[in-house]
Amino acid sequence: MINGSKGQYLVTAKHIFQDTIENTSVEVNIKGAHIDEKITCNIFFHENLNVDIAILKLTKPLIIKKLPALGRGDSYYIGQQCIFLGFPLFSLGTQTESGKLAFVKKAIISAFYDKNDGTTMMLLDGHNNPGFSGGPIITYSETMDKQFIIGVISGYYYQKNEISITDKMTEINENSGIIISYASEYILDIIKKIEIG
Numbered sequence: 301m302i303n304g305s306k307g308q309y310l311v312t313a314k315h316i317f318q319d320t321i322e323n324t325s326v327e328v329n330i331k332g333a334h335i336d337e338k339i340t341c342n343i344f345f346h347e348n349l350n351v352d353i354a355i356l357k358l359t360k361p362l363i364i365k366k367l368p369a370l371g372r373g374d375s376y377y378i379g380q381q382c383i384f385l386g387f388p389l390f391s392l393g394t395q396t397e398s399g400k401l402a403f404v405k406k407a408i409i410s411a412f413y414d415k416n417d418g419t420t421m422m423l424l425d426g427h428n429n430p431g432f433s434g435g436p437i438i439t440y441s442e443t444m445d446k447q448f449i450i451g452v453i454s455g456y457y458y459q460k461n462e463i464s465i466t467d468k469m470t471e472i473n474e475n476s477g478i479i480i481s482y483a484s485e486y487i488l489d490i491i492k493k494i495e496i497g
Contacts, residue, residue, distance in 0.1 A: 301362070302370050302449065302487070306495045310356040311487055312434030313454055314345055317354050328356060337362070346490050350417040352454040353482050354434075355490045368438055371448030371484050375439065380409045382424065382439045384453050384479075386432030402435065407479060419486075421454075424479035428456040437481055452487070454480040 302309045310328065320326065322345050330337050341356035376382070385402040407426025414420050424437070437451040457480065458473040 301367055302491070303367060304491050304495060308358045308361050309491060309494075310341065310358065311436065311449070311452055312354050312356065313452055314352045314354040315454070316434050317343060320354075325359075326356065330362065344490050344494050346486050347493070348418055350415070350419050351482055351486045352480075353452050353486050353490065355487065355494065357494055368436075368447035368449045370487060371439060371450040372488070373483075373485065375441065375448045376409060376450040376483075378409050378411065380439055382407055382409060382437050382450065384424075384426075384428075384432060384435050384437045384481075386429075386435035386453065388429040388431035403432075405432070407437075410478065412483075420483070422451050422481045422483045424481060425477060426479050427475065427477055428453065428479045429475075449484060449487075451481045451483045454482060456480060 302311060310330075317326065320343055323342055325340055326343050327338055327340055330339055339362070340359045342359065344355045344357065345351070346353055383404050383406055385404055388403055405426060405428070407424035409422065410425040411423045412420055413423055422437075432453045433455060435453045436449045437453060439448050439450050440446070441448065457476040457478040459476040460471055461474050462469045462471050464470075
């Protein structure tokens with residue numbers, strides 16, 4: 301969740317909301333250590349529809365004590381360690397009195413890749429699983445003693461490998477360890493579009 305000048309926003313992956321029309325209402329369940337609410341939001345996307353980020357503007361604010369700041373390009377760099385959050389396998393998670401908490405995984409910012417569609421992906425070196433899509437990527441600055449949300453998990457690259465099954469070579473897709481994500485600049489673009497109107 302991010303506090304903007306004109307409201308609060310949830311950030312997630314666009315592909316979770318396939319076929320959803322921009323600026324329509326959606327209901328989401330918010331669960332955490334001190335919250336368990338169903339809330340209504342309006343959904344917004346980036347002008348470049350290939351950016352896999354959706355912003356949900358809350359119709360009523362939630363009181364959350366401490367939120368990480370939204371990082372900008374100067375708050376992350378290639379080779380930096382980061383963590384990302386999600387709910388793999390859907391039934392697993394740390395159980396608390398108010399529900400399950402997200403898994404935490406670790407990665408390194410590995411590269412930036414300019415695609416032909418005009419987008420730039422932030423690639424992480426780590427191991428992603430289904431269930432992390434839309435999860436935040438978080439870094440920590442020791443000099444500022446501050447956490448930053450620097451992007452959103454989108455998916456991961458597959459690599460094709462051949463294995464022998466009963467003396468016949470079969471091609472399979474395996475997780476390459478390269479995580480696809482989109483950096484916070486796209487989040488800022490969408491929030492700016494919402495707040496300018």
